[in-house]
Amino acid sequence: MKRIFPVLGVLTAFLLSYGLYQALVVAPTEQTMGNVQRIFYYHVPSAWTAFLLFAVNFVGSIVYLASRNQKADILALVGAEVGLVFLTVNLVTGPIWARPVWGIWWTWDWRLTSTLIVWLIYVSYLMLRRFAAGGQTAVLAAALGIFGALCVPFVYFSIWYFRTQHPQPVMGGGGSLDPHMLHALLINWLAFLCFAFMVCWSRYRLEVVQRRVEEAIALQSLENVGSNR
Amino acid sequence: MKSESYLYLAYVATWVIHIAYLSTLVRRYGRLKREIAELERSKR
Numbered sequence: 001m002k003r004i005f006p007v008l009g010v011l012t013a014f015l016l017s018y019g020l021y022q023a024l025v026v027a028p029t030e031q032t033m034g035n036v037q038r039i040f041y042y043h044v045p046s047a048w049t050a051f052l053l054f055a056v057n058f059v060g061s062i063v064y065l066a067s068r069n070q071k072a073d074i075l076a077l078v079g080a081e082v083g084l085v086f087l088t089v090n091l092v093t094g095p096i097w098a099r100p101v102w103g104i105w106w107t108w109d110w111r112l113t114s115t116l117i118v119w120l121i122y123v124s125y126l127m128l129r130r131f132a133a134g135g136q137t138a139v140l141a142a143a144l145g146i147f148g149a150l151c152v153p154f155v156y157f158s159i160w161y162f163r164t165q166h167p168q169p170v171m172g173g174g175g176s177l178d179p180h181m182l183h184a185l186l187i188n189w190l191a192f193l194c195f196a197f198m199v200c201w202s203r204y205r206l207e208v209v210q211r212r213v214e215e216a217i218a219l220q221s222l223e224n225v226g227s228n229r
Numbered sequence: 230m231k232s233e234s235y236l237y238l239a240y241v242a243t244w245v246i247h248i249a250y251l252s253t254l255v256r257r258y259g260r261l262k263r264e265i266a267e268l269e270r271s272k273r
Contacts, residue, residue, distance in 0.1 A: 020240075033232075034232050035232055035233050035236050036232040036233070036235050036236050038236050039235070039236055039239040039240075042239060042240060042243050043239070046243070082250075085246060085247065085250045088246055089242075089243045089246050089247070092239075092242050092243075092246065093239040093242060093243060096235050096238050096239040096242065097235065097239060099235060100230075100232050100235050195247075199250075199251070199254075202254060203254060206254065206257055206258060206261065209261060209265075210257075210261055213261060213264050213265055213268065216268055217264070217268060220268065220271065220272070
């Protein structure tokens, strides 16, 4: 992995630059909204990446509950943390896009509200992991992670089943997207996926080493107590 | 505010959020390095 990492870094940098070029220069200007519609190329891939990472958290949580596997627990933690960053991007870029188009920053419709609820669930997940003491923290976090991930399909399908201010999905919802727009969207998503993978890998390594250090410190404290007696 | 301003604001906000998160990772790496060094010192 150490050898692949720099190559992946260069590839990610290239894809992010190419994605930016596609989004700002190549993709045609949308007729109704104008240039502000280009927020779409960051807003949507951020949401997709976040949902994918919450799926990682979901799988990791289930595996951890079934087997108490530490690697699965770390994977769940990383999925939730990095996913939350991408969902934050989605929640910040949404209102910035909404203001010039809808005339308001925020509205309590199904899509926006359910996204905010999922965001709050993962914030509480990370707060639980950060501040709870005791041996059951990982188990409780896994249960909360599963609950959070089960809310994600509700966010995705909310615009299908409820009347919302938020537009219908551009893919799989009966709408059509200009091929250049679709290309820009998919390139940016690929770039975000590569970037997310790199961040997740770094965070995973950090957590593995952190836990080893904590174990070593605990062991050393026990040795010190033993030698003092 | 012009339409383009919102566009640039959204793109800048995206990278500010990512960079802020990456900087927390760098800080955590630094703290971990110090902890490892301290642990090695105390073992000697």
